[in-house]
Amino acid sequence: QKEVEQNSGPLSVPEGAIASLNCTYSDQGSQSFFWYRQYSGKSPELIMFIYSNGDKEDGRFTAQLNKASQYVSLLIRDSQPSDSATYLCAVNTGGYNKLIFGAGTRLAVHP
Amino acid sequence: GAVVSQHPSRVICKSGTSVKIECRSLDFQATTMFWYRQFPKQSLMLMATSNEGSKATYEQGVEKDKFLINHASLTLSTLTVTSAHPEDSSFYICSASRTEQFFGPGTRLTVL
Numbered sequence: 001q002k003e004v005e006q007n008s009g010p011l012s013v014p015e016g017a018i019a020s021l022n023c024t025y026s027d028q029g030s031q032s033f034f035w036y037r038q039y040s041g042k043s044p045e046l047i048m049f050i051y052s053n054g055d056k057e058d059g060r061f062t063a064q065l066n067k068a069s070q071y072v073s074l075l076i077r078d079s080q081p082s083d084s085a086t087y088l089c090a091v092n093t094g095g096y097n098k099l100i101f102g103a104g105t106r107l108a109v110h111p
Numbered sequence: 112g113a114v115v116s117q118h119p120s121r122v123i124c125k126s127g128t129s130v131k132i133e134c135r136s137l138d139f140q141a142t143t144m145f146w147y148r149q150f151p152k153q154s155l156m157l158m159a160t161s162n163e164g165s166k167a168t169y170e171q172g173v174e175k176d177k178f179l180i181n182h183a184s185l186t187l188s189t190l191t192v193t194s195a196h197p198e199d200s201s202f203y204i205c206s207a208s209r210t211e212q213f214f215g216p217g218t219r220l221t222v223l
Contacts, residue, residue: 034211043204043217044155088154090212097143097208103154 002027004091006102015111019076023089023102026070032092033065033072034099039085047087048074079109114138115207117215124195125223132190132218134205140185141207146178149202149217161188195222 003026013019021035032051036044050056050063050072062075072091076083086106090099114137124130134144143162147155159180161167167180179191188207192199200222206212 036214043214046211046213049211097210097212098145098157098160099212101155101157 002030002091002093002100004089004100004102006087006089006105008103009106010108011105012108012110013079015079015081015109017079017109019079019083019107019109021074021076021087021089021105021107023072023074024070025072025089025091025100027091027093027100028067028070030070030091030093033063034090034092035061035063035074036088036090036101037083037085038088038104044088076107079107081109081111083107084109113207113209113211113213115205115213115215117205117218119218120216121219121221123221123223126196127194130192130195130220132192132203132205132220134188134190134207134215136186136207136213139207139209141209142185143208144182144188145206145208145212146180146188146190147204147206149204155204158190192220195220197222 005024034049035047038044048063050065056063060077064073086104088104089102116135118133146158158173159167159169161180161182163182169175182188204217206214
């Protein structure tokens with residue numbers, strides 16, 4: 001069974017620090033990887049996607065992919081209290097852009 | 112771009128009634144839409160994959176006769192929860208797929 005694993009947290013970081021969120025996946029054939037942010041009571045919001053090994057940066061966010069290790073991470077620089085949310089890692093398993101989601105990591109940024 | 116709407120945002124119904132939820136992609140055509148369910152403090156659970164003009168593909172354990180999905184156009188998919196019971200109370204979220212999945216705001220269903 002294809003799986004996506006995340007530490008449930010909570011991950012607590014001080015304001016201004018770097019938050020590092022990690023995710024591993026079991027399907028070696030996975031080709032694309034996504035990070036979503038979900039505030040309590042709201043639906044997920046796409047933050048970043050990454051297809052190739054290495055780093056991809058967008059503003060304060062950096063996604064990192066290592067297909068050999070089946071590992072993807074999200075770094076949030078200069079963390080803000082508004083970044084406090086659950087971060088969902090999702091992996092595309094193939095047809096129709098179907099995604100397998102991890103259980104999410106809850107991030108708490110304290111002032 | 113990539114805006115997905117859902118209607119209604121919240122619905123309360125009596126046990127045994129049916130509820131229809133609409134999902135629309137407002138600014139792009141989505142050949143594939145997905146329906147998820149999320150219980151409190153749990154992750155998203157995929158219920159079904161809906162392709163325009165064809166029958167939906169349901170995940171294991173999801174009753175296709177209870178959760179009716181129609182994807183009549185490239186911008187609209189509907190989920191009907193038939194004969195709803197209190198255990199069906201949940202947060203139902205659709206997504207529409209371009210190269211990425213974009214989520215609707217969700218529908219909170221409460222069955223009394």
